[in-house]
Amino acid sequence: MGATEQIFESxxxxxxxxxxxxxxxSEAYFDVIRVITEKIPKHKNLxxxxxxxxxxxNSIINVMELLDIKRDNIYFVDCGSSVLLTQQASNGHIIFxxxxxxxxxxxxxxxxxxxxxxxxxxxxxxxxxxxxLAIHNSLSILSEFMHILFNNMRSKGAYTVVLSxxxxxxxxxxxxxxxxxxxKIDVKEEW
Amino acid sequence: MPEEKQEKVFSLPKxxxxxxxxxxxDTLDAILNGGIPRGNTVxxxxxxxxxxxxxxxxxxxxxxxxxxxCLFLSVTEASEKLLANLIPYEFFDDSLLKRGKLMFxxxxxxxxRLGLQKSEFSFEEIDLLVDxxxxxxxxxxxxxxxxxxxxxxxxxxxxxxxxxDFILKLGKKLSDLGCTSLLVSEILPSDAxxxxxxxxxxxxxxxxxxxxxxxxxxxLRTLQVVKMRGTTHSRAKYVxxxxxxxxxxxxxxxxGGE
Numbered sequence: 001m002g003a004t005e006q007i008f009e010s011x012x013x014x015x016x017x018x019x020x021x022x023x024x025x026s027e028a029y030f031d032v033i034r035v036i037t038e039k040i041p042k043h044k045n046l047x048x049x050x051x052x053x054x055x056x057x058n059s060i061i062n063v064m065e066l067l068d069i070k071r072d073n074i075y076f077v078d079c080g081s082s083v084l085l086t087q088q089a090s091n092g093h094i095i096f097x098x099x100x101x102x103x104x105x106x107x108x109x110x111x112x113x114x115x116x117x118x119x120x121x122x123x124x125x126x127x128x129x130x131x132x133l134a135i136h137n138s139l140s141i142l143s144e145f146m147h148i149l150f151n152n153m154r155s156k157g158a159y160t161v162v163l164s165x166x167x168x169x170x171x172x173x174x175x176x177x178x179x180x181x182x183x184k185i186d187v188k189e190e191w
Numbered sequence: 192m193p194e195e196k197q198e199k200v201f202s203l204p205k206x207x208x209x210x211x212x213x214x215x216x217d218t219l220d221a222i223l224n225g226g227i228p229r230g231n232t233v234x235x236x237x238x239x240x241x242x243x244x245x246x247x248x249x250x251x252x253x254x255x256x257x258x259x260x261c262l263f264l265s266v267t268e269a270s271e272k273l274l275a276n277l278i279p280y281e282f283f284d285d286s287l288l289k290r291g292k293l294m295f296x297x298x299x300x301x302x303x304r305l306g307l308q309k310s311e312f313s314f315e316e317i318d319l320l321v322d323x324x325x326x327x328x329x330x331x332x333x334x335x336x337x338x339x340x341x342x343x344x345x346x347x348x349x350x351x352x353x354x355x356d357f358i359l360k361l362g363k364k365l366s367d368l369g370c371t372s373l374l375v376s377e378i379l380p381s382d383a384x385x386x387x388x389x390x391x392x393x394x395x396x397x398x399x400x401x402x403x404x405x406x407x408x409x410x411l412r413t414l415q416v417v418k419m420r421g422t423t424h425s426r427a428k429y430v431x432x433x434x435x436x437x438x439x440x441x442x443x444x445x446x447g448g449e
Contacts, residue, residue: 109432
């Protein structure tokens, strides 16, 4: 079984409000994007709030175009463009956060999108990735951020998936994820 | 413990609970356990750019949408300019202005009508002003009032005694009329107190402190309910965002006390 199928099979039956840590190698990055932004939303009829800090939203959009993924139901909270040092204009599908250190603002933008988006559809919140947020934030504040955001999303019945790249992670990060997530899914190279 | 008994232990007392004036800002209402106790005079205080006027306006717009008559008394800025700079709220309805649910009056026009042209008001003139404001609230059946800013009014009162006299009398009058009011107070970022003259904060029924909090080069807008008579409330600091769907608030992260 390939990584795409493996991730999809692990996520497709999860109940509403689940909070999942997805631990994967960087080679599986595109598989993760495909499952989170296309396969699972299609399977469960979800809108996606994509919190990106690894890459700017426009770079991810380029990747999605290459993968031929439709983006009508995807909304970005973009913390990855602040490093570009160019002026960014938010539009209907991308909201910029000035810095990846402004974790409260990430929560506020997620809240804003939750209220703006179609109430009838379910929501999936995707953090790409916890490791890139850890470049800018200490583990203690990051844990607090996850705890508040995840519980808030859980209470609203939204799915939350947080990506952790194995090569960039640490034991401390892994423990923190164990504490705030319902389940950890280890994406193996060979299933 | 039987379920029924446990529920009794944790349920809030029904008696003595005051009617609430819902601000319409969900998280703020949650912080206040349902809203501002009706009739309270609340100081909304902070330095420039912290969102005092915007938050106060939203309080009025929601009130008008709930069917209450609401009044914004503008002391320093012309109402037209204020409206032009208003965030284009998605929930704002122009008909609120046309139907007189949401009203704007410039305070200098009231001063002029009362003949209050001096740089310092006497105690008699303060009484005149308080009576005039009370009459406006009564005549227009105002249930929510914002004075932006009370600091500018106090500037013409000069002494602590006069400021105390003005706020006490105004607060009493508004409370008697069942009007919940927000008095916008301007302070310097460095101020250790909640009002310019130090008197307003002691007399007001509530204090909502708004601030700019700098953390590692990021400037966050914050809100904290310091005091609110008539209700239990959180005293924690929240981070806010001013958006077209209104003020949004989330708890400020502490990062393990870093």
